[in-house]
Structures are given as C-alpha cells and as structure tokens.
Amino acid sequence: MKLSLKDIAEPVLFFLALLVVWEVLVKFARVPSFILPPPKDLYHAFTAKFFILGHHSLITFAEAVGGFALSLVLGVAFAIAVVYSRHLHNTIYPLIVILYAMPKSAFAPLMVIWIGYGLFSKIAIAFLVAFFPIVVNTVVGLKEVEPELIDLARINRGSAWGVFKKIRLPNALPYLFAGVKVALVLSVTGAIVAEFVAANEGLGYLVLQANYSLDTAFALVILLILALLSLLLFAVVEMLQRKWIPWSAEVRQIEGSF
Amino acid sequence: MAPLIAVEEVDKTFESGAHGVRALDRVSFDIEEGSFVSLVGPSGCGKSTLLKIISGLIPASRGAVRVGGRLVDGPLANVGMVFQAPVLLKWRTVAENVMLPVEFAGRNPRDYEDKARSLLALVGLEDFYDEAPYRLSGGMQQRVSLCRALVTDPGILLMDEPFGALDAMTREELDLELLRIWGEKKMTVVFVTHNIQEAVLLSDTVVVMSARPGRVLERLPIALERPRTIEMTSGAEFGRYGLVIRAMLGRSAANPPVKLSA
Numbered sequence: 174m175k176l177s178l179k180d181i182a183e184p185v186l187f188f189l190a191l192l193v194v195w196e197v198l199v200k201f202a203r204v205p206s207f208i209l210p211p212p213k214d215l216y217h218a219f220t221a222k223f224f225i226l227g228h229h230s231l232i233t234f235a236e237a238v239g240g241f242a243l244s245l246v247l248g249v250a251f252a253i254a255v256v257y258s259r260h261l262h263n264t265i266y267p268l269i270v271i272l273y274a275m276p277k278s279a280f281a282p283l284m285v286i287w288i289g290y291g292l293f294s295k296i297a298i299a300f301l302v303a304f305f306p307i308v309v310n311t312v313v314g315l316k317e318v319e320p321e322l323i324d325l326a327r328i329n330r331g332s333a334w335g336v337f338k339k340i341r342l343p344n345a346l347p348y349l350f351a352g353v354k355v356a357l358v359l360s361v362t363g364a365i366v367a368e369f370v371a372a373n374e375g376l377g378y379l380v381l382q383a384n385y386s387l388d389t390a391f392a393l394v395i396l397l398i399l400a401l402l403s404l405l406l407f408a409v410v411e412m413l414q415r416k417w418i419p420w421s422a423e424v425r426q427i428e429g430s431f
Numbered sequence: 432m433a434p435l436i437a438v439e440e441v442d443k444t445f446e447s448g449a450h451g452v453r454a455l456d457r458v459s460f461d462i463e464e465g466s467f468v469s470l471v472g473p474s475g476c477g478k479s480t481l482l483k484i485i486s487g488l489i490p491a492s493r494g495a496v497r498v499g500g501r502l503v504d505g506p507l508a509n510v511g512m513v514f515q516a517p518v519l520l521k522w523r524t525v526a527e528n529v530m531l532p533v534e535f536a537g538r539n540p541r542d543y544e545d546k547a548r549s550l551l552a553l554v555g556l557e558d559f560y561d562e563a564p565y566r567l568s569g570g571m572q573q574r575v576s577l578c579r580a581l582v583t584d585p586g587i588l589l590m591d592e593p594f595g596a597l598d599a600m601t602r603e604e605l606d607l608e609l610l611r612i613w614g615e616k617k618m619t620v621v622f623v624t625h626n627i628q629e630a631v632l633l634s635d636t637v638v639v640m641s642a643r644p645g646r647v648l649e650r651l652p653i654a655l656e657r658p659r660t661i662e663m664t665s666g667a668e669f670g671r672y673g674l675v676i677r678a679m680l681g682r683s684a685a686n687p688p689v690k691l692s693a
Contacts, residue, residue: 322520325518
C-alpha cells in the first residue's frame with residue numbers, strides 16, 4: 174500500500190487542529206490548569222523535566238521489556254510442552270488458566286513481599302500479564318495444522334521433530350506475533366501498575382508524584398510518553414513481522430500484495 | 432497375476448457416543464498394478480475413509496488391505512497423496528513445497544532438484560519454481576501438490592477428490608494432465624471423486640459405492656479406448672457409462688439395504 178501525501182497530511186493537520194482547539198477552549202472557558210492544562214503547559218513540562226522523564230522512562234521500559242522477554246521465552250516453552258505432553262496439558266494448563274482468571278495486578282502487593290521493592294517485582298508483574306496471551310496463541314498456532322500435512326508426514330516417515338520444525342512451528346508464528354502484540358502493551362501496563370503499588374522510580378511512580386502535587390500537565394506528559402513507548406514497541410513488532418513472516422495473511426493484507 | 436492392492440472385507444466403525452457410526456460395510460475389491468481406479472459415491476459414503484485405510488493411515492475395524500501381498504498395518508511407504516485442498520506451506524516456495532516429502536523421508540533435497548524441476552515443467556509451472564504458493568491460482572496450487580505427491584516416485588498415487596474444489600474448466604484441464612502423467616509414469620492411481628463424468632473419463636475401473644455405510648455396489652470396468660479425450664465425454668458410450676453409474680447410485684438411495692443381522 175502506497176501512502177499518498179494526503180494520507181500523511183490528513184492526520185498531521187487533524188492533530189494540529191486538535192491542539193489548537195484544546196488551547197483555545199481551555200483559555201476561553203477558564204479551565205483551571207490542575208483540571209486540564211493547555212497544550213503549551215504540557216510542552217513546558219516536557220522540556221523542563223526532559224532528563225527526569227528520560228531516566229524514569231528507561232526504568233519502566235526495562236521493566237516492561239524484561240517482563241515481556243521472560244514471558245516470550247517461558248510462554249513459548251510452556252506452549253510447546255503443553256501441546257506435546259498430555260500430562261502437562263492435564264496439570265499445568267489448568268493451573269495457567271486459573272492464574273489467568275485472577276487479576277494479575279492484584280499480585281503487585283504480594284510481589285513486593287515475595288521479591289522486594291526493586292526492579293524485579295515490576296518485571297514479575299509485567300511477566301505475569303504478558304505470559305498468558307503468548308501461551309494461548311502459541312498453543313493454538315501449534316495445534317491448528319491441516320491434518321493432511323500430518324498425513325503427508327506420516328506417509329513419508331517424517332519424525333515428530335520434522336513435523337515440529339517444518340510445520341507446527343512456522344504455522345504458529347503468525348499466532349505468536351498476534352500474542353506478542355497484546356503481550357507488549359500489557360507488559361507496559363503491568364510495569365506501571367506495579368510501580369503504583371510500591372516504587373521510587375519509573376513512570377508509574379512519577380505520575381503518582383505529579384498527581385500528589387496537582388501537576389496535571391506533567392502527568393499528561395507522562396501518559397503521552399507511555400503511549401509513545403507502546404507505539405514504539407508495536408512498530409518494532411510490525412517490522413519484525415514483515416521481515417520474518419511476509420507470507421502471513423496479516424502481513425499480506427497490510428502490504429496489499431494479494 | 433495377483434492384484435497390487437487387495438481390499439478384503441473391510442469394515443470401519445467410528446466410535447461416537449454410545450453408538451458407533453458405521454462408515455464402511457464389508458468392502459472388497461482388487462486393484463491391478465498400473466491401473467487407474469476411481470471410487471465414486473455420494474458424499475459421506477466413506478470413500479475418503481477407505482482411501483485412508485488403504486494408505487495405512489487409519490486401521491480398518493475388521494477385514495484387511497494387502498498391498499503387494501503384504502498386510503497393511505501402518506502408513507505405506509512408496510505412496511503419493513493428493514488432497515482436496517492443496518495444503519501448501521505458505522512459508523515455502525513452490526519448489527520447497529514439492530521437496531517436503533523428500534525432507535520428511537530423510538533424503539537430501541539437493542538430489543531431487545532436477546526431479547522437482549522436471550515435474551513442475553510437466554505441469555507447466557517451470558517458471559514458478561521460486562514463487563510463493565499463495566501467488567498461484569487454485570488450479571496451479573493443486574498442480575504443485577500433485578508434483579509434491581510425485582517427487583518420491585511413488586508406485587501408488589492416492590487422490591482424495593483432488594479437483595473437487597476447482598471450477599469445471601480447470602478440473603477438466605487437470606484431469607487430462609493427470610492422465611498424461613499417469614501414462615508416462617506407469618503408476619497405480621486410486622482416485623476418489625463424487626463426479627461421475629470425471630470417474631468415467633479417467634478410470635479403467637469405477638468402484639461405485641452406496642451411501643453410508645459405504646458398500647461396493649459395482650465394480651464397473653470402463654472399456655473406452657486410451658488415450659481418453661474431452662471429445663469422448665459427449666459420445667454415446669461415455670454417456671451410457673454415466674447413466675449406468677447414476678442408476679446404481681439412485682437405486683441404492685431409493686432402497687437402502689435390508690439389514691440381515693436383525
């Protein structure tokens with residue numbers, strides 16, 4: 174799909190207009206700045222606290238990506254184990270489902286007791302929220318293989334390893350990517366929630382501090398940074414998806430090549 | 432000469448709930464080596480199940496299948512399979528898809544490159560060697576799947592309604608292509624279809640099956656000369672075969688068999 178000039182200009186103009194309307198409305202309606210500050214205040218907050226923001230963003234980024242990476246490695250491993258072992262399917266899988274049914278963020282206070290105040294309790298929560306979509310999607314992807322392909326493998330004396338490597342694993346990749354996209358956004362949320370509970374750094378901690386001092390402009394800036402962080406991670410995944418699974422229906426749809 | 436494939440009193444019952452579903456009822460027939468045999472019947476008559484039992488992918492509930500005199504008790508070696516859907520791997524090129532059985536069989540795909548190339552040329556796809564399968568039309572994809580079935584030089588080709596999902600014109604084209612390839616390779620083909628005309632056009636023998644549970648109604652030799660052509664399908668003799676088969680299927684639908692074991 175080729176982007177035309179219009180496709181780029183339209184959203185840019187829209188957001189500029191939005192900012193102008195916001196600025197003007199807030200000024201004329203005399204909205205107090207602790208309720209809704211004008212965009213100009215947000216800009217000032219951003220430039221004034223740029224380095225503080227950078228430091229705390231890095232912390233949250235590390236927590237989210239750390240938790241996500243852990244969920245990716247363990248999630249895929251678990252999915253494979255569950256698909257290939259009836260015993261694990263009967264024992265571990267229900268356990269994961271029960272875990273999923275619990276609100277993971279409610280674990281945050283417990284994690285402080287179990288793991289402590291630092292980075293690792295946040296990584297643990299980010300991991301917990303990101304784990305399930307990875308496991309479920311990978312399980313489905315490994316299982317939803319055309320039975321004819323399995324017949325083909327059996328007729329030609331294919332090994333279980335061959336079926337896994339040549340059919341099941343590549344088949345699971347588009348499913349895994351769908352899970353990864355959900356998991357990444359969730360892991361950022363998980364890290365923030367964990368910071369709300371107990372932290373002395375990170376964007377979640379920072380947004381609480383801004384709230385306490387009624388610095389609404391700064392709180393909004395932090396929220397925007399969080400959005401950017403999620404978008405950045407999302408963009409990386411989309412890029413990898415195009416590179417690694419150009420054959421998937423989703424990528425072909427995006428690129429309009431078929 | 433002993434037949435290559437002997438289907439002997441094959442029964443198949445699928446367990447489902449308290450009662451089993453009977454799919455095949457004492458099915459027996461022989462297939463000569465090098466012949467082209469079609470299994471025709473209404474959908475759900477167990478012809479696909481029968482094909483799977485012949486291939487050894489699923490066991491019969493009773494009875495036996497022998498291939499070359501040996502009892503089939505597991506997946507047969509030296510068999511090619513074509514399914515109703517092409518089921519090509521999207522992440523592989525056309526050539527890599529053709530190589531899949533070679534890889535499963537633990538052989539070196541390098542040794543089969545010329546083979547794959549000549550097979551693809553045989554079906555007119557030599558220019559699509561490195562193409563992604565999803566860029567091909569349905570008929571072309573099914574041609575690739577035929578090449579995949581043939582790459583290991585199987586003695587037996589099992590085809591399960593391979594052209595059923597294609598439009599009539601493409602189906603005819605592929606029927607003739609298949610006949611040409613069969614003539615060249617001298618293999619035994621077992622072809623499942625619900626299309627009577629297709630069965631008559633292709634086969635030496637048409638095995639007509641009843642609705643579920645599938646029984647053999649007739650083993651009808653087709654005496655039309657070879658090579659077969661599309662023009663033949665409008666001939667009187669061809670039409671007579673079609674009518675005979677249709678009549679058999681109609682009779683079996685109107686008068687379901689009386690159960691002897693009451």
